Amino acid sequence: MNTRSLLVFAVAAGVTIGSHQAFAQKQYGPGASDTEIKIGNILPYSGPASAYAIVGKIAAGYVKMINEKGGINGRKINWISYDDAYSPPKTVEQARKLVESDEVLFLYQTLGVPPNLAIMKYMNQKKVPQLMLATGGTKFGEDPKSFPWTMPFNASYQSEGRVYAKWILKEHPNAKIAVLVVNDEYGKDIYKGVKDGLGDKTSMIVAEATYDFNDPTIDSQIVKLKASGADLVLNLSQPKFAAMAIRKMGELDWKPVHILNNVSSSVGAVIKPAGFNYAQGIISAGYYKDPTDPAWKDDSGVKECEQFLQKYAPDADRNSNLVTYSYAALQTLQYILEQAGDNLTRENIMKVSENLNGFAPSTLLPGITLKTSPTDHFPIEQMQLMTFEGNNWVTFGPIIEGKLSN
Template identity: 45%
Template sequence: MKKTTTILLAALGIFGAANAGDGQDALKIGQTMPYSGPASGFGAIGRAEEAYLGMINAQGGIGGRKVKFITLDDGYSPPRTVEQTRKLVEQEEVLLMFGSLGTATNNAVHRYLNAKKVPQLFVLSGATKWADPQKFPWTMPGMVAYESEGAIYAKHVLKSRPNAKIAILSQNDDFGRDYVTGFKRALGERAGSMIVAETTYEPTSPTISSQLSTLKTSGADVLFGVVLGKYTSQMIKGVAELGWKPELFFLPTSASSISFLEPAGLENATDVISSSNLKDILDPQWAEDQGVKDYFGFMKQYMPNDDPKNGNFASGYQAAHLLTALLRACGSECTRDSVMKQATSLKQLKLPLLLPGITVTTGPDDYLPFQQLRLQRFNGKSWETFGEILDDGQP
């Protein structure tokens, strides 16, 4: 089933210039999102973005201009993504593509959008390939790169356990390879001596028990598990059943949901380390934070029938805030060229749900908007941030 959402918004102080592909006093923003199919839960992101832009309209817009936001269902299917993206570019003549979700889906239109010189902005995937200004100058990621996150974990190991013996378990695909690449890069010349065991598993593997047994026998006291979904639960439970108690046990942010920890037993996940750059909207410590209060106020007014505790709505709210800031920065000139100029010159931009001290900065040769994270440790019930802000600092 196809979902097409089109909204006209009082816009952001901009005209739809000729190279914006509209020719009228409106700005067209395109997006593909899985409103159906196996990843349909993420459709909440697009719905929150739609509602946020609706809020901008309700507040009178910016400069009295209009935005037409067109978000189409791709079912998380790359061929469908191609079809819908071509429609948005060639028929709707959108100014830019914003916040489309998925690695394989975005990859299917990566070369096409760059050949057409259509901005492919704030891609919702942590693959490092989205930040390649030399080969793909029209594409920019919208979340922390997996490689950056891996590098930050390695920096913590070097600082807190300089004599660590490290074991790595990773998914055998681009997701796993990106994390391991960043981790080894940050370890530098010490990677060869500190990493004592390394193995992978296939995304179709029924279990990872044999890999865990092999890693334990290496005598490693630090475990970095680049896992997803059910393998998160299998790894945490498997390590506990082996009686293995590594001093540091890392999980990627993408595997840190409580829903992945619960099947393994929350007690087994105690002291596991992950990371985040966002305030946890459910954590009492942020209950009086203005950014969090504004988010819940937004949900109550503009999405009253939806669950504000769903983190995907918070993600959409945050991304739409970033898009709005970018379009405001374009001022009266909003062409594809000017959009990219502004997207690559963001300076310490604050967003409402980013942790204090974390900002968005980009440059002509630095296409990574999000490079800062804080580590978080699971206490048996929830995640607690600790330590200072860590920055990959790698363009």
Template identity: 55%
Template structure:
């Protein structure tokens, strides 16, 4: 009897001793994750011609600090490592290798730029390290068949180009279009979406000038003068912030008053329209998927108030008139949701699995009616936008959210 009692007590003691190890064994980690930490890499243009986008990276860093102050994600702190690439693809490659091979991050999140992310896409997929929620609307960042470890976040540039084309056909069917575009995949994606919806006949009849610019150029002033000389009464300003502001300002200086369409990548009051001159920006049409903090419509909106409180506490030096701070906050929220869904399985494979399993995910900073949906065969999280017209000191939304998705697999 005593012998049986001893065996029973020994069994209980063994179970108690092994229990913590059993629980720990349920956790699954890849490089960059542990019981206490999640390492996230990021690459941003903190310097160079596209440094306006640096607000995104700084907002994300502040957001993750807030998450850490609140206990982290499932008890794990985020170690956010962000490097500058000055918007130079060779530098992006160097920084990506440093993050993956030296810092040993779990994933790279939210890197900005089409050409810069193009430069590391094959490397990231060969290494099987998530290149998640790329800050570019390049169509190839949703190519799940060829690049299963890469996913974008914002609507594609093709989507946006299609939306503008539909508006033009419905409201300005006899217009003549002049286009300024960045000489890279982003600019070409915009043009493809625009021309796909216009169709061959309307494209030949309506587009009277197309001029590209390179990021190494100091100004696009002479190009705007040339576009005006085409006789166009519609100006499609597909330019990044610095050059978009130059183009708006120059058009006003030379007395050119076309219907001006501004790409959403530059639809920021603080970063573009103020430098261009608010008087020069009146009537500009653009597209939106995020709530503009300068729009009084959202003054009492709970999500904007939450973002504003966050800015005051964690990023007081940030620009509250810039849509890029809203973007950084919302994209970081999306990553946090993915990591929460991962639970204790913080493997790279599960991260991509959860990123491709966002079903009707609502973010307060997205415009009403716009939600995030992904699946194993849909790597385009946001696929709707709403048009706005700049008036006074902010954009005014009109119409309803529009999908530009056609022929995207």
């Protein structure tokens, strides 16, 4: 090759390299840099929903693990988590602090229906991703056109309610149903799913009892439901109150068919405090592996989670299925950040989150995968029924599709 040819080659190569560099140029939104990714989180570390604080413990441990391994694409995660005590006004305060003062790239795994409803409009006005919420509130995924920056992680509560209704109609078509339900947006959401699922059979519901988060006890509600003559109970309660209900029913020696909602299916936070003897035969629905179930003893995903716990969250309650739930949620966070690469803008984080084409966290039940699109903000729309036997949950039946369109 002569001198002129070398010069032409060098110039051409330079143009090519320069174009490639321009194409691969790093892009950052607030909270992102060459060395750091700031992510915000709000959880009830105190108050009536503090049983969920374990979600934060697992998240902090997982982030520490990632950072010790070098971070994501060379960037360390700065996980900033605040307590809202499950109080919506406090959630608003903490969200503003995270967005306007801490300047996080996005919020992840903020917990609960009322708290997330309180900040949803604000987050969308600010165009800050409100991602993989630790709630299955139907409102958070049903209208992505109006709220494009919001996406839940959990299966939709209305879908879960319909799953129970379908099972009742099939297995107990003549049941007399009593419903215990929390008096908040979560309770209304899942109960709507039940009623929609029952359709013209809502007359099967013979009694209802509600409670508020500040109620010291729900004994009177359980006594009322028992007096109704119901032979099937839908326990649509938060963990603390679900445990109270299970124990009170046991003390009254009332043994109807008992369906317990997924958010209160934790062995450590609900079943154990209520009493294993009172929980036998309870039915629920899930989508992540129960670490207490012997069926998963040799499962690679559960083993991997246990190894993580031993090093990064050694005092986490091994009886809580919130452990495997949280592990799956944090695997999803890692996946989203890895897919985003060097384009760490809020817009791209949302784009990646809207294109989860079958990603399968290792602690979700086999066959359950995450699928999203710009018009479908429900990553998980499948569940499986399970019954409590001995000291753990045992799954039964097929994976059930719970799409809202079904």
